[in-house]
Amino acid sequence: MAKLSYMQIKSWISKGERFEGKGDGDGLVLSYRKDFAVPLWRFRYRFAGKQRVMNIGTYGQVSLADARKLVKDLNARVALGHDVAAEKQDRKADAVAKIEAKNNALTVGQLADEYFNNRILGQWKHPNIVRARIENDIKPNIGALAVEDVKPSHIDMMLKTIIKRGAPTMANDVLRWTRRLFDYAIKRHRLQYNPTSAFDLSDAGGKETARSRALTQADLVALFDAMRNTKGFTQINIISVKLLLMLAVRKSELIGARKSEFDLAAALWHLPAERNKTESAITIPLPRQAVEALETLHRLSESSEWLLPARKAQDRMLPHIHENTLNVALAKVKPNMPTVEAFCIHDFRRTARTHLAALGIPSHIAERCLNHKIKGIEGVYNRHDYLDERREALKLWANLLESCETGQEWNVTPIRKKA
Numbered sequence: 001m002a003k004l005s006y007m008q009i010k011s012w013i014s015k016g017e018r019f020e021g022k023g024d025g026d027g028l029v030l031s032y033r034k035d036f037a038v039p040l041w042r043f044r045y046r047f048a049g050k051q052r053v054m055n056i057g058t059y060g061q062v063s064l065a066d067a068r069k070l071v072k073d074l075n076a077r078v079a080l081g082h083d084v085a086a087e088k089q090d091r092k093a094d095a096v097a098k099i100e101a102k103n104n105a106l107t108v109g110q111l112a113d114e115y116f117n118n119r120i121l122g123q124w125k126h127p128n129i130v131r132a133r134i135e136n137d138i139k140p141n142i143g144a145l146a147v148e149d150v151k152p153s154h155i156d157m158m159l160k161t162i163i164k165r166g167a168p169t170m171a172n173d174v175l176r177w178t179r180r181l182f183d184y185a186i187k188r189h190r191l192q193y194n195p196t197s198a199f200d201l202s203d204a205g206g207k208e209t210a211r212s213r214a215l216t217q218a219d220l221v222a223l224f225d226a227m228r229n230t231k232g233f234t235q236i237n238i239i240s241v242k243l244l245l246m247l248a249v250r251k252s253e254l255i256g257a258r259k260s261e262f263d264l265a266a267a268l269w270h271l272p273a274e275r276n277k278t279e280s281a282i283t284i285p286l287p288r289q290a291v292e293a294l295e296t297l298h299r300l301s302e303s304s305e306w307l308l309p310a311r312k313a314q315d316r317m318l319p320h321i322h323e324n325t326l327n328v329a330l331a332k333v334k335p336n337m338p339t340v341e342a343f344c345i346h347d348f349r350r351t352a353r354t355h356l357a358a359l360g361i362p363s364h365i366a367e368r369c370l371n372h373k374i375k376g377i378e379g380v381y382n383r384h385d386y387l388d389e390r391r392e393a394l395k396l397w398a399n400l401l402e403s404c405e406t407g408q409e410w411n412v413t414p415i416r417k418k419a
Helices: 006-015 064-079 084-104 108-121 127-142 150-166 170-185 217-229 235-247 251-255 288-302 325-336 347-358 363-369 376-381 386-405
Strands: 019-025 028-032 041-046 048-060 267-271 282-285
Touching: 006 019, 006 217, 019 064, 028 064, 041 064, 041 084, 048 084, 064 084, 108 127, 108 170, 108 235, 108 386, 127 150, 127 170, 150 170, 170 386, 217 235, 217 325, 217 386, 235 251, 235 288, 235 386, 251 325, 282 386, 288 386, 325 386, 347 363, 363 386
Parallel strands: none
Antiparallel strands: 019 028, 028 041, 041 048, 267 282
16 A cells, blocks of 8 residues: 655645545554544454454544554553553543542532531521531632542641631631531531541640730720721721620621611610520610610611621622621721720620629629620529619719720729618
8 A cells, every 4th residue: 555645635635535445554544534634544444353443533633643653652552452442531530530520529618618518507596607617618729629639738738828817717617617617517428537637636726725904094095096097998997896895795786786686765775685695585775875886887787787797798698797897997997096905806705704793793793794604503593683783883984984985094982882
């Protein structure tokens, strides 16, 4: 059989001459059928007594010299007992299967959503906290990875990223929830081992110790002054911080409050059991300053049912502000308080408790102001909620805060206990 030449092939293409196959020897064939845009190289061989054909590339991609070299190698493999066409089909099928598997693989983000809906929503008291860990830390770091592709190195990198931004306690929390997330995957037969199993708190934020920070009167004066003078720190933020301090409530209780919970005419906040850490409803007496602040928030929130509605309409997961909104806002204020020791919103309740004690408020009244259960046998049998006593205590605390807001430190005269 005459060998093909470069000039022949070029002539056929230029003339548009079509043919089923022109042989070059050793099973190499050039095909230029009417339905082909360009000539196609094929390899014809016999295997197990049957004629086999294998496409090896177009003329534009594979030159004549390269086609001859490729066919030489294929003939050698056939001589060794390989069905090269079938092997190529198997490789192609494997590649397609891998692509489909990758496209259909369960990602960590999808697993996190499933876990949240099945194990947290409706069962966990504060689901927004878990959702925040998923959306703010887990998804941005490993959410796009297939569940089975997550390695310990990915977990380590995620934890280091959180620690680097100065949130060691958050790193501990993320480690706990990520471990629970992958344990859930194992129970659902989605995973064989947990990539977080080798990690403990020493690899995240370290052992957590109880905080003891409480803001002094001088600190509070500086805080109010800094909030007023920090660009971008809104009136809503100022009022929210004042209410957290004044009422000694948890941040989640304030940001998730509905307007319907407040009876401003009676100066009362009816906090429902489902939003209370103690899982029991409580009525919070409102000092005059709190009522005035809440009236402003009611007006600013317009037609929303929420006291602090979400500020951005796009891509929001919650109808009210996010739990980190005040943290981020307060971070802008702290640089304007260079002489004040570091603090966080979590310290506000301790601050209130400390000043209530300085005001001479009895311990059991101060504890109820923070919505703590009374300990011991008294807590079992004493169901009196000390509403009037709490009202008086919070009134004194609100007056002290008001003096701090006007830039004055108040000379505290403790209440004398009745004989």
